[in-house]
Amino acid sequence: MGFSAVNTGNNLLFLMVSGLLAFMSVTGYVGMRNIKGLTPEVLPPAELFAGTAATFCLRLHNNKRHVTSFLIRLECPGGQGVTFPLIGCGASAEGKVALTFADRGHAAIDRITVSSPFPVNFFTRYWTFAADNRFVVFPHLLAGMTVGNDGETERQGNSIRQGRGQDGELERIAAYSGSEPLRMIHWKLSARSEDLQVKEFGSQAVPPLIIDLDGLPGRDLEQRISRAAWLVRRWVGLRPVGLRWGGRIIPAGTGRRHGMKLLTELALYGRD
Template structure:
């Protein structure tokens, strides 16, 4: 067995290789050939088309001037619908706000900043659909949100709930902007390219810290090496995500207007090593269950203020505590694979 190596700190969006020159050329050609707008009649639109066709057929056969007048009004109605819907979509810009952490199988809130860059014309009945690409799958809908009215130069914030299917890197690739304004006869849409990368952490199961810190389970993950029995307070620092709530110093927090926690001496903290067996394991539900359980143990132990390290058959992440270590360990577990080496976290 190879000697375990240390994994570097840091977890974040996966670094994807630069596309080739041919791939960039093909992508550019697709953008040029793609129509700027997609127009689809609604059910009411098809009904209106049939009525218009019937009126036109009757006008041609009878020569009735009143029918010609009605036909011209109906055609003008279609033209007006196209003009107003175009004025609604023009100038729409969308920016995505991703949450700090995404967990597989857990709902997360994604924010969308929708801006109408037009100076004088408002936009109405805007539907935004976000699209995501997960693990080489086809693009799918991540979520939708609706804005009834966006004034000229106005920016509004809308939210939708997104649930990642599995852990690992994902890419949000584009927005689809729809409107049925003004009469609901057509659904006009345009695509806005907007790429954001994110790293989905393993799903977390709520658990308490096991009373027994020894032993290993059949799936390969276990806890061992409890060092130290307490912690001495050495000062105060600002609260960081992942710090245990029991360490908040409420008196200082109220006096300064922000949360502060008690800083402890690191050498007095309990140091715990969590193990995940990767050698000889096969990709599948059993290994994914082991990764989820390991991630759950890591979170539970860090919330107690312990210094936690992670060891697999190919890598070792040294012990540390706090929010930085939380992201470091979860980022490593988001990309760990069974039966093979994992790339060092960058």
């Protein structure tokens, strides 16, 4: 059209070309302004296992003070992403995506792409941000039999009954029956009520489970690691669990933090 306007000297063609160029310039500026001033963020889940889809949170913050962003797509490597129809000035938006990592060990999301077809859906403009989201992928969980270190075998699905004791974790607050020692009385709660309240603890009489990585069944190391990870996830909240491999041992313990430590050790075994 531009060549035609020059060759023919037609003023109407000149006007049309000028209008189209002005339209492209304005929409290009508006489109780039639409995706500028945005800060993306990736929040990984607390637990991430190899071969299992995990939900990541994608968060996008609009740092612009007076401009709203429209039709913004936030995308991770691999094509998974979310689209936000509108993000107001100074506002944030969140979306969920399911990502799967095939192998255990260290993993990272090194870039995030922000794109938008706004305002006329003729061009899609994008902006790639460098990211430093590093996390640990735990081993794939492979269910199996629980073998105690005292020769006792527990079938999967069975639970261990923990009796009342004085050396375990706090389980509940109950009314004072007269048989509990005075040191078990919860004085603060008793002061707020008419009756004495006592603290009831679980018993640590359950024998610890020491997982011997080299002695677990499996056709290779990866399968044994997967079985060990399942054992940790299954029992660490119910009984003390430890880990042994080669000449190293991690003493038995309970609780979520201890379980994360054991799973991290398994995830990084042979990958450092």
